[in-house]
Amino acid sequence: MKSFLISVTCFLTVILNYNIIGQNNTTLQPPVFSINGGIFNVPVSLSITSNSPDEKIYLTSDGSEPTTKSYKYNSPITLNKTTVVRAKSFLNDTTSSNTITNTYIINNPTDLPTVSITTNPPNLWDNDFGIYVLGDSAETANPNFGANFWQDWEKPIHIEMYEPDGTQAFSIDAGVKIFGGWSRAQPQKSLAVFARNTYGTGKIKYQIFPDLEIDKFESFILRNGGNDWSYTLFRDGLMHTLVRNKDIDMLAYRPAIVYLNGKYWGIHNIREKVNEHYLASHHNVNPDSLDLLEGNATVIQGSNSHYKALLDFISKKDMSQQLNYEFVKLRMDVDEFINYTIAEIYFGNTDWPSNNIKFWRPQKDDGKWRWILYDTDFGFGLFNQGATHNTLKFALEANGPSWPNPPWSTLLLRRLLLNEEFKTSFINRFADFSNTIFKAENVKKVIKRLKTGIEKEMPEHIERWGGDIDNWNANVAKLEKFADERIGYLSGFFKDQFKINSTLLVYLNLSDATAGKIKLNSLELNSFPWYGFYYKGNPVTLTAIAKPGYKFKEWNGIEGGNKETITLPTETAFSATAVFEADSDYTNKVVINEINYNPSAELDCEDWFELYNTDTIDADISGWIFKDEDDAHTFAFPANTIIKANDYLVVCRDTAKFSLAFPSVKNKLGDFNFGLNNGGEKIRLFDWNLGIIDSLTFDDNSPWPVEADGTGATLALIDPLSDNSVATNWMASLNYGTPGRKNDTGTSVDETDNNKPEKYFLSQNYPNPFNPTTTIKFTIPHVETGHAPSLQNVTLKIFDILGNEVAVLLNEKNPGGEYEVNFDGSNLSSGIYFYTLRAGSYIESKKMVLMK
Known part of the structure; x- marks a missing residue:
């Protein structure tokens, strides 16, 4: 048996064109490996067979495409260390098979997933077109603008991913580009991976992130840590992890080990790539019907006209007037914007808000703008004074420099804070997050978990790229110090900015821990007793939520607390207990x-x-x-x-x-x-x-x-x-059943007539705002009783902001179906109105704005 490794020098292959995308037209079946790639703790004995004895197999181990000048396979080979093997069958110089690539990770166990990238070496290292090198046009000053790694060049690769237990996640041909901003100048670079039909498949069909219920990806990033490359490697991942359960468009994080042409390339963070496919996966929208912008409304995809019109409205209208604010809420997802902004302010990200800002909306009549969190590396005190930085004042600066906080980048927040409802929500959201996800003990738990996740791998990563383990530990300790101090400083900044005298204690409990839960502002609390600190004079809202089989009775500790939802002025500290009782009328659903x-x-x-x-x-x-x-x-x-x-x-x-x-x-x-x-x-x-x-x-x-x-x-x-x-x-059932979806035999859940609605639904009126007419659409589900569909009492009424009924649009018995009702507000004054649909036990209301 020959040793494959001692012959590696024979495998260098001369390829005339290294930029060929995809594989050549072939007529032969590819060779078959006796063992597929994976993770092994012993040497691998590998046999490779061709489809016909007339075919010859040629191999390489440096990532290059095999040719008839490569190493000719004759007998089984032994792999003693990590090796990438590429094999191709040839009948003659012009007739060949596709190339098969397998990476064998040998005696290098890891708790992290492993990603192996294989490509013709000149695609990376050639001075004229290699994407990993300076080339001849690079500027000498950092970050070497003009270098090859600043070009938008994509090279063909084969990429494999293996889970820590050795299970192969995927193995496909794809494309790769260098990714990122100034971090491109680091020795270890970020890579963007693209699945395209040109290479053979347009999607990576695998759930790359275990906690993310997405199993198809067009692209993803192997990130070097960005500006945090020589510090902790997980700073950006930490910040995204902290807000992962909040309504913010953030990026999943998973550290991995990368091999490049069989060579250990260290820790990279697998991240989602911000593009139309990311938005489609997370929001079930059409990727071809989006407006995606960055910076000062620069178009990435779609158009910026809707956003510019919104910004013009916010700039010119009196935002203290509630009617104007209601119009804004129809155009942007205000709650998500608050979450996003509070997060950036807590992080202390000073490479924002003029930089690293992207926002988007679906191109629909009711499509609202949302903001995307990404590249937060400057956060947690990387390049500023850390926990003591007044990022709230920074985000509200009216005359800042061109970078990082010029006037246009702070305008939206400055103008919206003129509205009392927005200001109350903004302050409360900071308090909500301060008492939960940004609480020091929680942040430090996340830091510890992420540190532990890569700690075993750091010595080998440092050996490859330089650095010092003590320095790494010291930088992680700085993250923990930031967590300990940040809320204290930031709370003071909020009090100064909004002229708040003090904070006060809110203590909440349940009469029966099994009977329900409490919603406090944006928080749904499930563990009791619970306490937190809120700002004096800024009203908070409590909602008692009964579990099935129970009903709300009252609030103990609150005078007149007989309603599920109450708003309290928070002039003094208070304690409240939600009291529930058994619901004798409850029917299991x-x-x-x-x-x-x-x-x-x-x-x-x-x-x-x-x-x-x-x-x-x-x-x-x-x-x-x-x-x-x-x-x-x-x-x-x-x-x-x-x-x-x-x-x-x-x-x-x-x-x-x-x-x-x-x-x-x-x-x-x-x-x-x-x-x-x-x-x-x-x-x-x-x-x-x-x-x-x-x-x-x-x-x-x-x-x-x-x-x-x-x-x-x-x-x-x-x-x-x-x-x-x-x-x-x-x-x-037919076949193997229908787990998780409609039964394939049903009449109520799975109607034979697919056009029959199955759920109640009240649409947002359109247009909105309107003058003077608008259309309201709703659906009523079909419910079969005996041989005929049942009729339901349906009412559709209009109310003013004080709750006075101003119009009855519908009051009759209707079967299930889709309905459309027109409303004419000619006889009403401009203002905010509500329309309420009642059908059986279903009740829903929505807000609309009449602007004359």
Whole structure:
């Protein structure tokens, strides 16, 4: 057996054109490797076979494309260290196969995912067209503008990703560019990876970020840490992680190890790439119908006319007038803007707001502007005085320099703060975040977790790129110091800016921890007792939210506290307890809707069942219990388990096997550690007090559908509003069932007429603002009772801002369907109005603005 590694010098291949995108037209089948690439703790013995004995296989190990001048494969080879092997079959000099690339990571275990990039070496290092080098046109001063790595050049690559356990995530041909701003000048550079049809596939079909329910990517970034490259490597990732559960368009973060043509290239952070595909994945919008801007309304995609009109309105109108502010709220997502701005201010990002700012809207009548958080590397005191920096004043500077905070970049915040509602929300949002995600102990926990995530890898990374582990630890300690001090300083800046005398304590509790929760401003609180500090004179809003089976009774500690939602002036500290009581009128809305009790051998997904929430509001089933006939067989639903209105939840015996069988199903959880009886049995669903929610006994004999017993079909409830304890209300599904979506046999959830609406929905009126006419659209779901659709009492009424009824547009019994009603406000004065739709138990109101 020959050693492949000692012959590496023979593999250098001369390629005349290194910039060919994709592979040449071929007629041969590619060679077959005995072992695919991966992570190994022992040497690998590799055999490669061709499709025909007349074909010759040629190999390279330096990343170059094999030719007939490369190393000729004759017998198995031994790989003793990390190596990238590229192989190609040749019949003669003109007839060849596609190239197969595999990377073997040997004796280099890691807790991080591994990414291997392979390309012809000149694509990286050639002085004329290599993207990783200076070239002949580079300026000598940092960051070497004009260098090759500043050019918008894309080179073909093969890229593989492996999970820490060695599982291959994907292996595709793709393209790569150097990415970033001034960090391009660092020895280790950021890379942007692109999947394109030109290379063979237009999408990377893999869930790259485990916590992100997106499994298709057109591109992603391998980031070197940006300006934080020689400091901690995770500063930007930290800031995005802190706000990941807030309504902010932020970028997922996952550190990884990169190999470049088989050579260790150190830690890179896998990040989402900000483009139209990112927005489409996160917001289910059409990527070709977006306005995406940056900086001072510079167009990346679409148009800036809508934004410029909005900015002109904000600049010229009196923002203290509520009517004008209501108009603004129709054009921009004000809540998201507040979240985004508070985050940047807390971070102390001084490479903002004129730089690193992007914002977007879907090109729809009701499309609103949202802001995207990215490149926050200057935050957490990288290049300024740290926790003591008054970033609030900085973000409100009316006469700042051209960088980083010129007047145009602070105008939006300055003008909106003239409105009392916006100012109250802005101050409260800072307090909300200060008491939760930006609380020092929480921030330091995240810092510790991210530090631990790459700590084992840092020595090898430092050996490759230089630095010092003690210096790295010292820089991480600076992040922790910032976390300890930041809120104290920033709270003082808020008090000074808004002339607030002091903070005061808010203490909240529940009469029964299982009965509900409390919403405080933007926070949904689930753990009690809870306390936080808020600003004197800035009103706060409390909402008591009862769990199913309970109802709100009163607020203890608050005079006149008999309404679920109350707004308090916060002139003094206060303590309030939300009191709930059992709701005797409660009817369960969550039902067992599909059962897979005996999966077929062809699809090894293990047992699972599906719950469906028939209600028009979300169902919190945290703490609920599922059991079969054996009381010892118990599955408890974890905290924060929510089934959205008219939505599904799949509960799996083995989520790993289920995910392999149904990779697109995201609304799932598990594992329950017992099986469902193949011969039928009783299954039960209880609430947190062991009150029965749903119960049925299924069987594998008629009248229960026998096709569900081992053939692949499931038991599927025909109508989720029917009695699921009756066998004739079930049918066998087609194929392998429909976990997480409508049953393929139903009449109420899955109508044969796809045009029948299934949910209540009240649209925003259009146009809005209007003068004097506007259109209101709504849908009523079809509900079958017997042989005819039922009629529902439907009212649509208009109210003024004081709650006075000013018009009745509809008051009649209607079947399910889509409706459109015109409203003429000719006889009304300009102002804010509300329209309210009532249909059965469904009630929803929306705001509209009449501007004459």
